[in-house]
Amino acid sequence: MEPDWEGGLAELRAALGRKLLERPAERLLYRYDALLSGPAPRAVLQAESAADVQVALRSCSRHRLPAVARGGASGLSGGAVPTGPALVISTTRMTRVSIDPAGRLARVEPGVINQQLQELLRPHGLYYPPDPQSSRQATLGGNLAENAGGPQCFKKGVTGDYLLELEFVTADGQLWQMDRSGTDLPGLIVGSEGTLAVITGATLRLSQLPSQVRTARALFGKLEEAGRAVAEIIRRGLLPAKLELMDQASIAAVEQAFHLGLPSAAALLLCDCDGEDPEEVDREIAEVALAFRSAGALQVDLASNPAEAERQWYARRSVSPALGRIKPRRMNEDIVVPRSELPQVMQEIRALGDASGLPLVIFGHAGDGNLHPNIMYDPAEGRWAEVQALAHAIAKVAIAHGGALSGEHGIGLAKRPFMAEAVPQETLRAYRAVKRALDPLNLLNPGKILPEERPL
Ligand SMILES: Cc1cc2nc3c(=O)[nH]c(=O)nc-3n(C[C@H](O)[C@H](O)[C@H](O)COP(=O)(O)OP(=O)(O)OC[C@H]3O[C@@H](n4cnc5c(N)ncnc54)[C@H](O)[C@@H]3O)c2cc1C
Numbered sequence: 001m002e003p004d005w006e007g008g009l010a011e012l013r014a015a016l017g018r019k020l021l022e023r024p025a026e027r028l029l030y031r032y033d034a035l036l037s038g039p040a041p042r043a044v045l046q047a048e049s050a051a052d053v054q055v056a057l058r059s060c061s062r063h064r065l066p067a068v069a070r071g072g073a074s075g076l077s078g079g080a081v082p083t084g085p086a087l088v089i090s091t092t093r094m095t096r097v098s099i100d101p102a103g104r105l106a107r108v109e110p111g112v113i114n115q116q117l118q119e120l121l122r123p124h125g126l127y128y129p130p131d132p133q134s135s136r137q138a139t140l141g142g143n144l145a146e147n148a149g150g151p152q153c154f155k156k157g158v159t160g161d162y163l164l165e166l167e168f169v170t171a172d173g174q175l176w177q178m179d180r181s182g183t184d185l186p187g188l189i190v191g192s193e194g195t196l197a198v199i200t201g202a203t204l205r206l207s208q209l210p211s212q213v214r215t216a217r218a219l220f221g222k223l224e225e226a227g228r229a230v231a232e233i234i235r236r237g238l239l240p241a242k243l244e245l246m247d248q249a250s251i252a253a254v255e256q257a258f259h260l261g262l263p264s265a266a267a268l269l270l271c272d273c274d275g276e277d278p279e280e281v282d283r284e285i286a287e288v289a290l291a292f293r294s295a296g297a298l299q300v301d302l303a304s305n306p307a308e309a310e311r312q313w314y315a316r317r318s319v320s321p322a323l324g325r326i327k328p329r330r331m332n333e334d335i336v337v338p339r340s341e342l343p344q345v346m347q348e349i350r351a352l353g354d355a356s357g358l359p360l361v362i363f364g365h366a367g368d369g370n371l372h373p374n375i376m377y378d379p380a381e382g383r384w385a386e387v388q389a390l391a392h393a394i395a396k397v398a399i400a401h402g403g404a405l406s407g408e409h410g411i412g413l414a415k416r417p418f419m420a421e422a423v424p425q426e427t428l429r430a431y432r433a434v435k436r437a438l439d440p441l442n443l444l445n446p447g448k449i450l451p452e453e454r455p456l
Contacts, residue, residue: 001064002064003063003064003065004063005063005065008059008060008062008064008087009043011059011062012055012056016045016052016055016056019045019047019048019052020044021044021045021046022043022044026044027041027043027044030070030073030088030090031081031082032081033073033077033078033079033080034073034075035076035077035078035331036078036081036412036414037081038078038083039082039084040082041082041085041086041087041088042085042086042087044089044090045087045088045089045090046092046093047091047094048093049094050094050169050175050200050201054173054175056087056089057089057171057443058173060087060171060443061171061441064441064443065087066082066084066086066087066443067086067087067088067089067198067443068081068086068087068088068444068445069088069091069145069194070091071092071110071138071143071145072113072134072138072139072142074137074138074142075146075409075412076332076334076409076414077193077334077406077409077411077413077414077415078413078414079145079194079410079412079413079448080142081413083447083448084447089198090111091109091110091111091141091198092111094200095109095111095113095116096108096109096112097109097112097116097117099120099121099124099126099206101124101126104207104208105205105206106120106128106204106206107202107204108201108202109141109200109201110141110142110200110201111139111141112140113135113136113139114131114135114138114139114140114143115135117204118131118135121206122209125208125209126209127206127208128206129152129156129157129162129207130143130152130159130161130162131150131151131152131153132149132408133150133151133320134320135150140204141199143159144166144189144190145190145192145199145410146159146191146193146408146409146410147160147190147191147408147410149365149368149408151244151272151316152241154239154240154242154243154365154367155239155240155242155274158408160190161205162204163186163187163202163203163204163205164179164180164202164204164205165177165178165180165186165203166178166186166199166202167201168197168198168199168200169198169200170197170439171197171438171440171444176197188434193411193412193448195435195439195444196439197444210275210276212274212275212277212281213241213273213274213281213306214274214281214282214284214285214302214303215271215303215308216273216285216288216300216302217268217270217271217300218271218289218297218299219267219268219298219299220265220266220267220268220295220296220298221266221296222266223247223248223346223362224342224346224347225266225267225296225297226245226247226266226268226269226295227342227346227366228296229269229291229292229294229295230243230269230339230367231340231342231343233271233288233291234339236287236291238273238284238288238291240272240284240285240288241272241274242270242271242272242367243365243367244316244364244365245267245268245362245363245364245365245366246267246270246316246319246363247266247268247350247362247363248264248265249326249360249362250323250362251263251264251268252264253323253326253361254319254322256325257318257325258318260311260318265298265299269297269366270312270313270315270316271285271367272309273285273288323374326361327359327376328379329376329377329379330374330376330377331375331377331387331388331390331391331414332372332374332409332414333371333372333374334370334371334406334407334408334409334410334415335370335371335395335397335398335403335404335406336368336369336371336403336404336407337398337403338369338401338402339367341369342369344401345371345397345398345403346362348397349362349371350362352390352394353373353375353390356389356390358375358383358386358387359375360374360375360376360390361374365407365408368407369403369407370407371407373394375387391414392417395415395418396421404422405419405422410449411448411449412448416448416449419450419451428451431449431450432450
């Protein structure tokens with residue numbers, strides 16, 4: 001059955017009134033995320049409650065209308081970008097939060113911005129560990145839908161590790177509330193990129209802010225030495241709170257953009273160790289420094305106070321904003337590889353970048369084996385095929401070393417072309433079976449994650 005937009009939109013208008021945006025200028029604002037853009041949606045629902053989402057999805061289901069959930073649109077894989085005529089369901093007005101400090105829980109709606117939750121928690125001495133670097137823009141619904149990570153996730157785990165209960169609406173408009181006992185259905189929705197359900201609420205676990213934090217920065221003469229240092233830290237059984245990488249190109253981009261006085265080096269690793277016992281934390285950061293040196297670090301500096309540590313972390317957070325100085329657009333990779341493979345993987349990716357002649361910047365959550373090689377390009381230069389070829393070659397390096405296409409940004413549209421190579425056919429069949437069970441009409445975020453069916 002073809003989508004019935006006329007009947008569907010009339011029904012949505014009658015039920016949702018001014019929450020439904022239909023003017024072209026308004027719709028245009030909902031066609032992109034932080035990486036890609038697509039056609040403007042046919043309409044946008046600014047949902048204010050789970051009931052609004054239910055009403056919308058019931059109409060979509062009756063009239064066969066595709067629906068794309070959207071949070072802060074900070075996604076880096078095209079997840080919230082419509083692939084054809086669609087209703088976008090925006091959650092940015094669903095921002096209720098209640099905090100239970102004694103129980104270390106927060107009950108949130110999906111449109112709450114990650115950073116806003118952190119600010120509400122700080123006076124209670126608490127925090128929410130999943131900390132994507134986009135925390136000022138990304139919503140908790142988007143974080144759940146992507147199973148987002150961040151620097152702190154090395155030690156503390158990713159978004160899904162902090163979910164206790166999930167509320168979501170399936171494509172037929174039914175509302176579900178579940179904890180994770182028994183068969184973990186919420187776990188299935190986490191990381192499903194809006195393809196299985198629209199998340200309308202969650203209960204999240206919180207942690208106590210550590211009282212002791214030490215920061216170390218190491219500079220390396222070769223990129224692969226930084227990879228070796230990460231492998232050495234893992235080998236020694238150390239568990240820093242954060243362990244992040246910037247390569248020469250990212251250091252240079254940040255320096256050019258923000259003039260922070262960063263030294264030049266082939267690579268930089270930034271590490272935090274945290275805990276409650278000052279002596280233990282001192283011991284751990286000293287061992288990290290030893291691991292850095294044994295991998296060939298040219299220089300290791302310990303931050304002497306929190307302000308200095310903050311300046312170093314500010315540099316790391318500035319990588320993405322600085323990239324626009326190199327070229328106007330980027331193709332963002334998000335590979336994750338076993339940490340023992342990092343030195344070799346880094347070397348191979350750098351060599352691919354050099355051979356391509358395209359600017360390639362590498363940074364990421366090295367402690368997790370999660371690298372973000374960013375291919376910088378200018379659409380006016382007409383090198384899109386080369387960009388795609390380099391992205392594909394990098395994906396192949398990850399696969400060859402036992403890694404995966406995405407550590408945290410999701411597959412979305414950007415990595416979808418590589419899925420058939422990266423994931424065995426039987427696994428793809430299982431994904432499709434799950435999709436059919438929850439969304440038999442393929443209405444939720446169609447055209448994402450799963451590659452086109454191959455003819456038998
Ligand atoms: C500068 C920068 C730094 C970043 N750093 C990190 C990082 O450190 N770690 C990391 O993991 N990511 C990072 N990202 C990527 C991005 O911020 C995350 O993927 C984030 O979780 C997306 O949240 P959002 O609200 O912006 O989601 P959107 O971009 O709006 O949507 C992302 C996906 O989630 C789906 N979705 C959104 N809301 C819902 C919902 N309520 N129910 C169901 N599906 C939904 C969408 O359909 C889409 O598929 C970064 C992005 C930028 C621009």
